[in-house]
Amino acid sequence: MRIRKAISSAVVVATAAVGTITAVGGPAQAAWVPPFRKCTSFDQNGFKGNVCVDRIGWGPQEFLGQGEIQSFPSKCAKFRVDVVDPDGTAVHSVDNIPCTTGTIGTARYLAELHVNGRAYARLAGFDSAGNTLLSVNSEIIVSPYDNH
Template identity: 85%
Template sequence: MRIRKAISAAVVLTTATVGMITAVGGPAQAQATWVPPFQKCTPFDQGGFKGDVCVDRVGWGPQEFLGLGQIQAFPSNCAKFRVDVVDPDGTAVHSVNNIPCATGSVGTARYLAELHVNGRAYARLVGFDSAGNTLLSVNSQIIISPYDNH
């Protein structure tokens, strides 16, 4: 009986504490943006383009690199974006191309870390006009897989 009362008291105390934390932290949490723990984003603001280019590493077993862009603004002559996952030697190992210019999240290039990138990669966001001329090319920081042998 004492054990039951102790467990009941612990549940009530935990529930009350969680309720207070939620009530106190509720509005602040609604405004906060969750960032994955292995994501590196690089902000840019150039030539009418504004946003972030990000590289992320996901997976519990085989690691996968993700490249993506977050666009806040772009110039009127922007026709499309391309997002690359890039090996540190500069070779684009996977790309998502012909993404119409828009605000918000653009492209998610996915690539397994073990295949070619030697446990290191970065993302590249490229913007083009309708003639195919490069208007923007911006790189994220390099991110490293925990299985990197270098």
């Protein structure tokens, strides 16, 4: 009888602990898998803001590229945000984003072998003729499992 009560009490305590983790941090996994972020600030040719890359996950890595725009020149027509592998190849892009302030882009890429656990984000701004007005890269972010 004592063993049954002890087991029952342990299950209640464990369930309450999991409920607390879930309530505080959303899903239990979110409490254990924090995102990591690298950003580069820029202030050039009328553009001001940041370009950032986030790495999410401990197993398969997901990389997110975003721009955070504070200001842009009137001749800006669109932005593009790329997630780029260390060799310079854009592995995923979000294009034709109208020039605006705030957070833009969120190019998502689930990294397998292609990026070898390393990537960065690139933010580009263009005029209406397609001429590049801005091209800024974030720092490279590295997977905890990368051997390079």
